[in-house]
Each structure stands twice: as structure tokens, then as C-alpha cells.
Amino acid sequence: MASNKRTPMIAGNWKMHLTSKEAADLAAAMKKGLDPDLKHEVLLAPTFTALHAVNAVLAGSKIFLSSQDVAWEEKGAFTGAVAPSQIKDAGCTHAIIGHSERRKIFLETDEVINKKMKAAIKANIVPVLCIGETLEERESQKTYRVLETQLVGAFAGISAAEAAKVVIAYEPVWAIGTGKTATPDQAQDAHTFVRKQMERIYGKGYADAVRILYGGSVKAENIDELMAQPDIDGALVGGESLKADKFLRVIHFQAALSR
Numbered sequence: 001m002a003s004n005k006r007t008p009m010i011a012g013n014w015k016m017h018l019t020s021k022e023a024a025d026l027a028a029a030m031k032k033g034l035d036p037d038l039k040h041e042v043l044l045a046p047t048f049t050a051l052h053a054v055n056a057v058l059a060g061s062k063i064f065l066s067s068q069d070v071a072w073e074e075k076g077a078f079t080g081a082v083a084p085s086q087i088k089d090a091g092c093t094h095a096i097i098g099h100s101e102r103r104k105i106f107l108e109t110d111e112v113i114n115k116k117m118k119a120a121i122k123a124n125i126v127p128v129l130c131i132g133e134t135l136e137e138r139e140s141q142k143t144y145r146v147l148e149t150q151l152v153g154a155f156a157g158i159s160a161a162e163a164a165k166v167v168i169a170y171e172p173v174w175a176i177g178t179g180k181t182a183t184p185d186q187a188q189d190a191h192t193f194v195r196k197q198m199e200r201i202y203g204k205g206y207a208d209a210v211r212i213l214y215g216g217s218v219k220a221e222n223i224d225e226l227m228a229q230p231d232i233d234g235a236l237v238g239g240e241s242l243k244a245d246k247f248l249r250v251i252h253f254q255a256a257l258s259r
């Protein structure tokens with residue numbers, strides 16, 4: 001059982017689902033079902049067009065709002081992009097950056113992700129940086145190398161002070177949307193490696209404090225055993241976060257009592 005002082009975070013990534021009205025309704029159900037004494041952080045990441053509506057619903061709650069991406073420029077001719085100041089204007093305090101779907105489908109490189117990290121930090125937005133290996137990379141024993149490359153790339157030129165608020169999400173690509181969750185041991189092993197890399201980059205104090213979330217087929221049924229791992233500080237949840245009752249169960253994971 002974890003004996004650390006890191007505040008757990010449970011985040012819901014709603015990906016390209018839900019209209020504004022549907023997202024607002026789901027956010028209202030989350031707000032209503034949340035234990036008022038909950039000590040850990042809860043984050044919702046609706047699609048851009050639903051941010052305003054969800055922000056209005058979340059007023060007066062402790063739930064944080066996140067975008068699923070952010071541009072690295074502040075303004076200008078960047079058709080289709082949304083600036084840090086614009087997501088802040090919509091109520092966001094956090095931005096998911098470098099999700100594997102952005103990397104794979106939208107061809108985002110570590111260099112682009114690094115620029116987005118810097119832009120978010122400059123705008124005082126908390127980056128939720130996603131990293132993770134594909135099945136092919138895992139099977140060819142490249143997991144550690146991939147994670148190291150992604151971390152070094154994402155944090156290039158960012159000082160320890162600037163990196164202080166960053167949250168890291170380890171999401172093995174083979175576990176996303178597949179129903180194949182990493183076993184608690186597999187996840188713990190990767191999280192230990194990520195923490196060691198962060199120690200190498202920024203020192204032990206930083207590594208002890210940085211939160212590392214697990215993502216990939218997190219469900220009401222497996223959250224407790226995942227959260228029982230000492231280096232798993234929370235979860236980034238896709239499909240299961242679209243169902244209010246299930247996601248509320250994930251948020252109120254049982255290991256919370258012992259943390």
C-alpha cells in the first residue's frame with residue numbers, strides 16, 4: 001500500500017464523444033455523486049466544444065476541467081488549433097498533451113509535444129503528459145527505451161521548477177480501448193521506471209512528488225488493485241468515464257481509504 005504523500009488524481013478523457021448537452025449532463029451526475037469529503041483530485045476532459053457547458057455545470061464543485069489537447073502558439077493563423085489562453089477562457093486548468101491517439105493518428109512528435117508542454121506551463125495550465133509503448137514495442141523489449149525517449153523529448157528545456165506541476169500518465173497503447181488492462185505488476189514496473197527517469201532528469205525530490213497516472217482499460221472492476229500499487233497515483237480513464245455510475249466507482253476507489 002502506498003505510503004506516499006502524493007494526492008491521487010482520477011481523470012476522465014471523454015475523447016470525441018458527447019454533445020455539449022450530454023457532456024453537461026454527465027458532468028452534473030459526477031458532481032452530484034462525488035463524496036464531498038473526497039481528498040483526491042478529479043478531472044474531466046470533454047471535447048473542446050463542450051468545455052464551456054461543462055465548466056458552467058462544475059461551478060462550485062472541486063472537479064477540475066481539462067482540454068484534450070492544446071496548441072503551442074498563443075494566437076495567429078493556425079486553423080483548427082486552440083490556444084492555451086482560449087482553453088483557460090473556457091475554464092480549463094489542465095490540458096492533456098501527447099495522448100497516444102494524437103501521436104499515432106495526428107502524427108504528433110516528441111518535439112511538438114515539448115512545444116505544447118512549454119506553452120501550457122507558460123500559461124499556467126497543468127499538462128497531463130501521456131506516454132506509452134505499443135504492443136510491438138513491448139514485445140520487442142523496447143518499452144523502457146520508448147518511455148525514456150518520450151520523457152526526455154517532452155521535458156527538453158523545461159526546468160524542474162517549470163515541471164513542478166506536470167502530471168504524467170503512463171498509457172500503454174495496447175491497453176487503450178482494448179479491454180486488456182496492464183496487470184498491476186506490469187503497470188507498477190513501468191511506473192517505477194518512469195519515476196527513476198524523472199529522478200535522473202530532475203532529482204529525487206521531484207521524482208518522489210510527481211504524480212504518475214495509469215491509463216488503459218481502467219474499469220470499476222480493476223481500479224482498486226491498480227491503486228494499491230505504490231507508484232500508481234491515479235488513473236486516466238477513457239470508455240469507463242462515459243458511464244456516470246461506473247466512473248463514480250472508479251473515482252471512489254477503495255484503496256483511497258488507506259492512502
Ligand code: 13P
Pocket residue numbers: 013099171175176177178179215216217218236237238239240
Ligand atoms: P480506455 O480507458 O477507453 O482504454 O482509454 C484510455 C485512454 O486513452 C485515456 O486517455
